[in-house]
Amino acid sequence: KKNIYSFAEGARQGKELLGGKGANLAKMTSLQLPVPQGFTITTACCMAYLEDETFFTTQLKNDILKAVNELENMTGQSFTQPHDLLLVSVRSGAAFSMPGMMDTILNLGLNDERVKLFAQSTTIAFAYDCYRRLIQMFGDVVYSIPKEVFNQALEKNEQRLNKPTRDWSETEHQTLIKTYQTIYEDHHVDFPQDPVEQLFAAIQAVFKSWLNPRAHVYRELHQIPDSLGTAVNIQAMVFGNKGMQSGTGVIFTRNPATGKKELFGEFLINAQGEDVVAGIRTPLPIHELNAILPDAYEAINYYAEKLEQHYQDMQDIEFTIEQGSLYILQTRHGKRTAKAAVQIVLDFVNEGMISKEEAVLRISPATIEQLLHPVFEPETLKEATVLAEGLPASPGAATGTIVFTAEKAKELHKQGINVILVRQETSPEDIEGMIVSQAIVTSRGGMTSHAAVVARGMGTCCVAGCEELNVNEELKQITCDTIKLTEGDRLSVDGSSGRLYIGELPTVFEENNQALQQLLSWADSFAHLKVRANAETPEELNVAINFGATGIGLARTEHMFFGEERLLEMRRLILSDSDDDLTQTLDTLLRFQQNDFYQMLKTIQDKPMVIRLLDPPLHEFLPHNPNDIINLAKQLNHRPEQLTKKINQLQETNPMLGHRGCRLGITEPLIYQMQVTAIFNSVIELAKEGVIIQPEIMIPLISDKEELLEIKRFLSETIQQVFDSHNIPPIPYQLGTMIELPRACLIADTLAEDADFFSFGTNDLTQMTYGFSRDDIGKFINSYQEKKIMTIDPFQTLDQEGVGQLIKIAVTKARQTKPNLVIGVCGEVGGDPASIKFFHQLGISYVSCSAYRVPTARLAAGQAAL
Ligand code: ADP
Ligand code: MG
Incomplete structure (x- = not known):
């Protein structure tokens, strides 16, 4: 097996073997882009090494030496000889991009002697800048010596000498280097002077960085397997820190926040490597490069276009300019906000780059969920006090308690408190704190800083580079002009405008954006499965329709x-002991319901709506504590003892399996009759207004054909009476049944004979199939998940092996009786993408989910059909 591929020969290998960075460096080399030469050690070597460290000496060492030798030949420079110094970077790079999660070391190959040579051919300030960075990065990556210790030493020397490093003499630089080396001694290690030794140590440290805790957390978050390993790229250095004609930067080929087609990014003049992403100096926007280094700017535009065309996707590109010449150091698919993701695929379709099908497939359902991020309520926003404004790094609106450390964020989050993490800048160590935060705020760094990139990837709201804020992490306070906020104070963060507000502002959901509508209409055109919503109040019905529910x-x-008034009537009904009482109460309830149905039907007009008749057991409507019972007795003119007795009679040992659903309909037909009367009175009223509605009425908890027949019998009689009383010919309607009991699934063929439609109630069907109640599952589900007995929550994602098989049997049998029977699924899993795929395969007619999940479900339904 080949351990190492040079960039020149790796173009045909995949990112599984070379890592994303290595594979793309090889690809770009073959496309003849200006990429510094180098080679990649495979991910397989990383895993072999992590399994058995002797792999390095026995299998890998010689191959590395050979590859270095080839690199020397290609560049005409030398890694070990005292002339034409070859310096290299050692860069981690896994198959999936994990920004900043693993390690990179720059400027390898310098030592106390070679730096002097390097200074002779360049400048003292530059050569020692490189050497200093090397010792610091090497210490951090190989020996875990905190970077700050080196920074402090640097600052101290600057103060002592009272001049910036660029004005130091060589001896002054050497003094600092000595101090750096004593820091190593304090940690009982040495900085190796031999370049080859440096290289070997660096490579092994990068291999090991695959196992560091923050990389592990990141993989868990993004479900990246631990078994992949990282590749290691060894690359000839180019120098962005070589004066005012040099620099380094990051660009996106489209705006990663909005998706707009424009070159977007940042750069720093006279800087190296991580300076841009680390947020230490705030970089300049990329278009300003045009005025400083126009040729380089033009070249960047040219290669951006070329790379986007080649990869057919928005690219995130790292570049360095050395004395006017541009080098491309990395390209990858750029992380983007949900909004940008949708805009970009839409534009790609319009530009003829991808098909509509491809566009629908490229957007993940999770992205849609992010798009439905809340925004601050516009009216309150006008009145709110703006604390400061930073860069709108990742959209959303969030409120919470200010914290200054990742630890504190985790601690408060555990207590169920919403937190906003505020820092000068974030670093990869903060990842766990960032995950639990509602929003992230930094006072330094740009749109491509660590905080911004990670937040966008997680869909977390973020404002970066808010320079008006003075963040003091030690005192745990923010000052901004005269305002001072401390840990525990409340803050509201608007990631779309970049504004911070004092206190907690209310949030609302934004209206559907147009790009999303377009994408979802394409998804609808591919989908076989329709998406309806579960909703009943006029507000919810409107939201559902706005989100594109077909019914x-x-x-x-x-x-x-x-509601107080109705509940009292319902209680009067349940407890009534005279016929007069009963008729009167039913009449009152009828008037309430009629008005409700009228509003509901009028809101959704000619869209289909399945109305389910009363389902819960009657005792749910009755009070249980003694005081409430006494009060109710007074209101209804009963004796409390009498009432208590009645309540006790209605008590059930196992209500989930008790007197509910159609069982109630059969013992208390008056309630169902009242409900259908209300429905048809409203339908007739609307018909007079010119709105023609064919109601769909659904009966819950059917387990037997005779139940269905009995209920159908008295309901159709009642409905006929309604028509007669209005003296009009019958309006067509449908009477269907829920399928939510295993027995109903098994006899679906005979039920289908008498039902106009089916709808699977997956919540009940799941609890009935497993035999555990949803309300009691909390007592054991955690240990089940810990012990991996149950990895999915079957109320969130359909249990395809069990519940799913019952559904399959029912669909097959029902369609034998009625090939065109409309079969829906209502219940939580109706909005779950994985479950939707399964329902599509079974030929389900529609899923119905909560209104906010409708857009996600529409996308998933479209994808299922492609
Ligand atoms: P990450 O995966 O964290 O982005 P990289 O391996 O891309 O780490 O390295 C970080 C930065 O170091 C890059 O953005 C680039 O600017 C710089 N860098 C890496 N290799 C070289 C090189 N050969 N020459 C100049 N700069 C380099
Ligand atoms: Mg990089």
């Missing part, structure tokens, strides 16, 4: 019995 798959009628 309502489940309108529960329970809420019509709640």
